[in-house]
Amino acid sequence: MPKNLKLHYDISGEDYTRAGEASAQLKQVLRQLGLSSSIIRRVSIAMYEGEINMVIHANGGTIDVEIDSACVSLILKDTGPGISEIDLAMKEGYSTASESVRSMGFGAGMGLPNMRKHSDYMKIDSTPGVGTTVYMKIALGEE
Amino acid sequence: MLTVKQLRERGGFTLLNRREPDADREISSVYCCDLLSVVMGKAPAGSAWVTVMGNLNVVAVSALADTACVIVADGADVEDRALDKADEQGVILLRSAAPVFETAKLVDGLL
Secondary structure: OOOOEEEEEEEEOOOHHHOOHHHHHHHHHHHHOOOOHHHHHHHHHHHHHHHHHHHHHOOEEEEEEEEOOOEEEEEEEEOOOOOOOHHHHOOOOOOOOOHHHHHOOOOOOOHHHHHHHOOOEEEEEEEOOOEEEEEEEEEOOOO | OOEHHHHHHHHOOEEOOOOOOOOOOEOOOEEEOOOHHHHHHHOOOOOEEEEOOOOHHHHHHHHHHOOOEEEEOOOOOOOHHHHHHHHHHOOOEEEOOOOHHHHHHHHHHHO
16 A cells, blocks of 8 residues: 555535535545455544535535555644534534435434444544634544 | 345346446445434445435445445435436445335345
């Protein structure tokens, strides 16, 4: 595996139907690197939930991925409305998604809990009115 | 052991993909849910996912959560662009005329 492979994705906030394309592209890269299917699944789920959140709540953003021999690191950054109560947002079932978003099957209040569940490290920096940055790491040794 | 191909034949499900997919993957279990984030967090890898949702995001969730196939129950409609995306990403979409519970029961009986 190449050392410190870095990837950058710009996430459009305009189109719900395109949400997930960056995650699908990363999944392809991880497959080509020969990572195990369980690691690929964890990274895919963690990133997809972040990507969806950016589209639904923050009008898009950026995702930077770094892959080294120990882990996959994800930094998801947006300039959206921010999260005023992070503890509340982390609770399963809590959601501020609109009805139109819910009608598409999103907004179950599982996004951030799924990201925590499928990553080995997760940190959220958020300032209301300024934006949110989520840091996640998935260790390659963990199955 | 039951592959997706066998499931399709024995369950009498309709294949929605326009291109014949690789359907030799073994099915581990059956899973029912329409809320995509719940599916992402809880659907077992390799499961046959039964839902009434037929939008584009269902294809993305199946691909990323690594389900063996999606069974769209109740004869629900599937968007054209979801069919295109399913072919592109190798996601298998089947359709069942029966409601979710009956569809899942049928799949479970075949496993």
